[in-house]
Amino acid sequence: MSQQGYVAAPPYSQAQAGMGGYSTGFGNPPPQSHYGYGSPPQGYSAPPTGVLKPPSSSPSGMPPPPVSTHYGSNIQQNGAHPHSFPPPVASAPSMSPYGQPPQGAFHSMAQTPPPTQQLTNQMSAMNIGGYGQRPMQGPQSPTSSAAPQYQTSPPPTMGHQPLSPPGPQPPTLGSPPPMATMGSMAGPPMGMSGPPGPGVQQPPMGPQGYPQQPGSPIAGPYGAQMAGPQMAGPQMAGPQSGAFPGGFPGGPAQMAGPPQKKLDPDSIPSTTQMIEDDQTKRGGQVYVTNIRGQVPPLVTTDFTVQDQGNASPRFMRCTTYSFPCTADLAKQCKVPLATIIKPFAIVPKNETPLYIVNHGEAGPIRCNRCKAYMCPYMQFIDGGRRYQCGFCSCINEVPVQYFQHLDHMGRRMDMYERPELSLGSYEFIATLDYCKNNKPPNPPAYIFMIDVSYNNIKSGLVKLICEELKTLLDRLPKEEGAETSAIKVGFVTYNKILHFYNVKSALAQPQMMVVSDVAEMFVPLLDGFLVNFQESRAVINNLLDQIPDMFADTNESETVFAPVIQAGSEALKAAECSGKLFIFHSSIPTAEAPGKLKNRDDRKLVGTEKEKTLFQPQRGVYEQLTKDCVAQGCCVDLFLFPNQFVDIATMGDVPSHTGGSIYKYSNFQMEVNGQQFLSDLRKDVEKSIGFDAIMRVRTGTGFRATDFFGAIYMNNTTDVEMAAVDCDKAVTVEFKHDDTLSEESGAVMQCALLYTTIGGQRRLRIHNLSLNCSSQLSELYKSCETDALINFFAKSAYRAMLNQPMKTVREILVNQTAHMLACYRKNCASPSAASQLILPDAMKVFPVYMNSLLKTPALVGSTELSTDDRAFHRLLVNSMGVEETQVLLYPRLIPLHTMDVSSEAIPTPVRCSEERLSESGMFLLENGLSMFLWLGQACPPDLIQNLFNVPSLGHLSSEGTSLPVLDNAHSRKIHSIISSISQRRASSMKLLIVKQKDRSELFSVSTWLRTRVFTEARPTWTSCATSICFGPDTRVVLLIED
């Protein structure tokens, strides 16, 4: 493996069929039909009239019915179609393919009104927005947040697509098409309000049946939504001219002058304001995914998604929703084209879980040439006998059993009965062709591997784990509808040697088998090692009672590590299943064994060319282990309890390539970290997850996926292998042009994830997304998504730091930021004073995030930071989704001294800046990894009394980390705030209570400050702004204060 993150040379050609991985798995493609090739794609570019969506009798009526119940009726309807979906499991709302954990995220969404009411409300709101507010929006939004010196420049008239109400647009709210097969159904299944009706004039449909954006001549009052590049083009030439005559109040005068040394921090575009504005405009609404290239609400906004042909932004989120048509344009603007895919993202309870499509033994329908799966982008032609692939344009025969007549609009009569024809996301039951060795997989197993060396025994950790497992194992995830979990469990303890346990249900007592030859690891028992917890409960509980006592007197402080992973992987191999290892480990493995590590924490390297070596894992044993684990579908979760350097860069190597998670509890103390650890462990054991996964991202012609970032492993250039993938893991995929893209066809992509469910079923999860393409750079900038961009930059920089000096990595980030903004200034904004910083509206806070990224522990070269902490941070970010990187790079600073205890809501955060920490205030600060309660020296004594039950700040211990639960409104409120924040986060956060100017503050919040998590510091922004202002034309040097 190379050091570039396991990207090896492609052993397989691009043309290789299927998803690879299992060479025998995909069978031979059916003979290709040739008449499609080379012939002009008539049906494609000029779809039959039938492609237009059918009439609607009431454009504004028809709120989508509650999805699940309607699908139920659809299934009955479906009875007549032997090959139709879905199996009964998909019929009820509780039948989610992935059980949502009881503490589902997006908790607040459950409180939204019933869909009908919600939609009605929303439509009223939308009408106001559509007709009334739009003209106002132009000047409003920038001035409200931008300072005189800065100008965010949304393109006039067209510029507010991201800000306008995203909910169902009238054109899409038509009644169901009059389809014979649908008989008495009140509407299309799943509450899909789908086809826009003629009651409202609608734009011509694109080849995929989506409203075609470019140049819609009849955009009418919905121009802001529908207008595309062709209309926007000419107007874009002078963004400042039309809607923003004279710029913003007070702008030009100040802008003309020389840059000021000091800026009012309030003049910097406000991230919190932007988040708040988006929440106000789009929060609580239904985001319907039927419009190609539509920019979704921000990740911080609470909204409900209705899938109508494109994957929910929870699954796929892009850096821009309008790709440049040519490689030259892409090169010119340097805006990365990337999608962050979270294939198992949690679907809130009020949204429809994925439907499961079962085509029986025939398996999913796929394009003969590019192997894309059947999806809404396939165009049926020739009376329904053939279809043209939306990705490679190949004309395919429709298999006999899949044939269906087209309606008078040219659409299949069963379009709304089949998820794969009408939805962005769904699952197929995979056939044996998709299974290893053509055999159905066994259910996965979880193996708990506990380090019982001196430290872990002494801290009480071993006892804590054993106690917890007795109840936790009852909560193993199970397939929907199943009574018990199919996951088997096994137990290993270890220090320098390994102990396996036979916990077969027939035994009266568990039996221990010792393996002391760690150089040649083998699994000493097969029968009785992996068992069903329910059946072996008595023996397992007996074992868990005994383990702490067995090792109570241990003096052994040395441990092994690589043999532990190997043992787990071998055990899964012997049992012919995939699974996960939960390793609870305390120290650097120094015992004589493969994978032995030494302390190589040399901080003298910081700031030198060799700094990168600190983060490069030790190869050899671990490299091979990674390969073995991935091949076996063995995911490794590592819970670390270090008291000193443990070489996380190396110890985290296997977890970070197998879809695993890494948790770290430095200097573990039961009272301090116990609850946090237990909470993490519970979340981890219970979370929804798929095993032995392989993912392929297919694209339309003209561009392709070129790079992948995540807790993944790649054997070739296209197949993303993940021993497991859970609801928190995201893969960031970068795209490059290899040809010209057309505005008409747009850019389509399909992510197909083949995996094994927790019940041992092989499935394919499909996510489809279609984007716009434009030859106007202004379209691209307008459709940018800052949160997604910063996710991409974080991951690419964190990978680059393995191979390049930190200084170079930082310079690349700075230069690219400057280049992107300078390109906008040059090509999309009207001429302006040299000192005026002009930012695209969609990217106005991008520099703030970029500053923050540059100051993250991993990228900041400081000897004050531990190498392990930096390596840990690097690995964490690598698998993060957009929501996680957003809050990490712009932490929430919530004022508590002004909170309204009668309100349910979390108080609105203020700008995350040190200057906001007022002496008379109390703040909660969180970034998804840590949480601080900051107490100002002069914060109100009654608040202290209510929260801590002491009369004043002076009575509080400096080391206090616990917040008592007291019976008063303030106490209840703050606990409710903390718990609702924690529910949204992947890992639990330990609450640290710090007093202003206290010793502990120096080590916590101030460390944060010093490590530059607070990012709106004045000097930094000044120099950044200044240099962009003065070098707008070519390469801009952007000085970011170090």
Ligand SMILES: [Zn+2]
């Ligand atoms: Zn194809």
